[in-house]
Amino acid sequence: EDGYSMWLRYNLIEDEVLLKEYRETFENIVLTRNSETLQAVENELTKGFTGLLGLSPEVKSDIDSNGTLVLGTPANSEIIASLKIQNKLDRLGEEGFLIEQKNIQGYHTIVVAANTDLGVLYGAFHLLRMIQTHQPLANLSVVSRPHMPLRLANHWDNVDRSVERGYAGLSLWEWSTLPEYKHPRYADYARMTASLGINGVAINNVNAVAWFITDHFLKKIAVLADIFRPYGIKVYLSINYSSPVSLGGLDGADPLDSMVINWWKERVQHIYASIPNFGGFLVKADSEGQPGPKTYGRNHAQGANMLAEALEPFGGIVIWRAFVYGERQADRVREAYDEFVPLDGKFKDNVVLQIKNGPLDFMPREPFSPLFGALPKTNTLIEFQVTQEYLGNGNHLVYKGPMFKEILDADTYAKGNGSTVGKVLSGEVFDYKLSGMAAVVNPGTDRNWTGHPFVQSSWYAFGRLAWDYSLPAGELAEEWIRMTFSNDEMVISTIKKIMMTSGEAAVNFREPLGLTHIGTGSHYGPAPWSNRSNRFHQADKYGIGFDRTINGSNAVEQYYPPLNDIFNDIDRIPEKYLLWFHHVSWNHQMKSGHTLWEELVYKYYEGVEQVRQMQAEWDSLEGMIDRQRFQHVKALLEIQECDAVRWRNSCVLYFQTLSELPIPEGLEQPKHDLDYYKELERKVYVP
């Protein structure tokens, strides 16, 4: 149990009754394997049934007994074509599927049908998931199609195989042995990815070097693309905007210069010659030192459209990131909105703007970015982070499902009540041609892919939500536990409790009540005393928090009514965002009856207690799950507890120097003084 199989861990079903029922249902498979994708379907079902049911069903061309699973499309299966389900299929689109129990030619069968082979693959993964999670199959009738067209994983992998903000070993892509050696991980990665319905992966860091679009690298990347193609996964590449200079020897990269335009057109042709189903470019431009069109006096739309024109003839797209900020404004969280809203309607149809979930960065908690809902004429993607840059790297247990949901369920009020971020991203609010969800996933060569075994759960939740944003985070946690650990009810409820507490715990001991950027330069430990932290929390003798009300930076104006008024009003704002929008007196009365100071301290202490609670719950699993993962997570939770105490004490002691108020009675006193914790910032090495 080393975690390698992730959620495709097809262990034999222990429940005898269920096992018998499933075995009787899946004695035979009827499927025409006339495409790579259908071959992948057969491989997966064979793997799945062999593991889960301890049998390898026979693959046949016709139904001749009960207990047959029939898969296909009307185009490749006469049986499916004869079923009179066209009405239903018409509603499934290119990627949807249906699974039904049916009586065909007098035999009991289960049918997985779709309009495309890829739909069949998604249906097969769904069926396997049902078995893995012990679902009843009687009167089975499932209809499912993705809510969003783009469901993407972003890797921040470098040519030297280091991974920016990656905490699980080296990059998965072995550049030195490609294209000759096809590491088995590539195919397993594709299975894992497709099982969630993810249909595109950007394989390299957004802080991009030009290497990836050279012929030398394209040969290597083409191999990955070939392995991913049967699984419906397109490869995208992050590009460096200055490539015409560094690779092409041109004087500049001005998007309106015909030499530059032609250079990109030629490069794009080369790319499609190697990778016929290439997805397109992911671009971080004029952001954190990356080059972009601004150097040449051009705006983001001009910059993106030039690339979009080059990609258009091949069906490629440009994913343009909205993560921009400079020294220009006093409030960084205003910047992306101020930059991009005036450009709404100026981007070509094959450009999509990729916007981080919050307006700042991947903080433990942020309100949603006001750009969601503010771009009726610009295709929009959300960017989440699965890798735990600000959440304890590979060391802490943090299930991000609830955090993703908090954003997706948030109401933008763009078109009145109910215009949630999820609906914006699915194209229900505005008529987007392209939209969806991306996540920075950053797995690596660690045997379990993600370092901390529970990072897998955030990856899982992200993928499932990209398919269907309405799924509850708790339900996804439960699915993941069943597939990854066990179907035992005690195990499920215990791990689920841990997971569902973990997000709040992570916020509470780090940055409660809307605080942000309290971390050290490595983003791992606390440094509330640093200049950067001070810019964000603005703590002083009077109080703490960033004034973004109409009297401050007025970032509240970027939200639609009534949110702008609610966020502006210290009495109505949800307290979890209080210090994000307000500079609040230490003595301010909170809803609990405590003063702000007391509440803040209690939150820090609660965070530590929650981690201790998670430890106790985990300990109770001893003997109920495999020893290997039990010990691993137990050790990691010890680190997490220690870090949580450090965060709490650093923050409480530092803020106390300003509030000059006591730590409420009954709470354990910090073991050391503030200087000790300040020293840790210099002494603790973060790899």
Ligand code: BDP
């Ligand atoms: C920041 C990360 C940095 C990324 C940047 C980005 O610290 O490593 O390059 O985001 O998303 O949060 O471009």
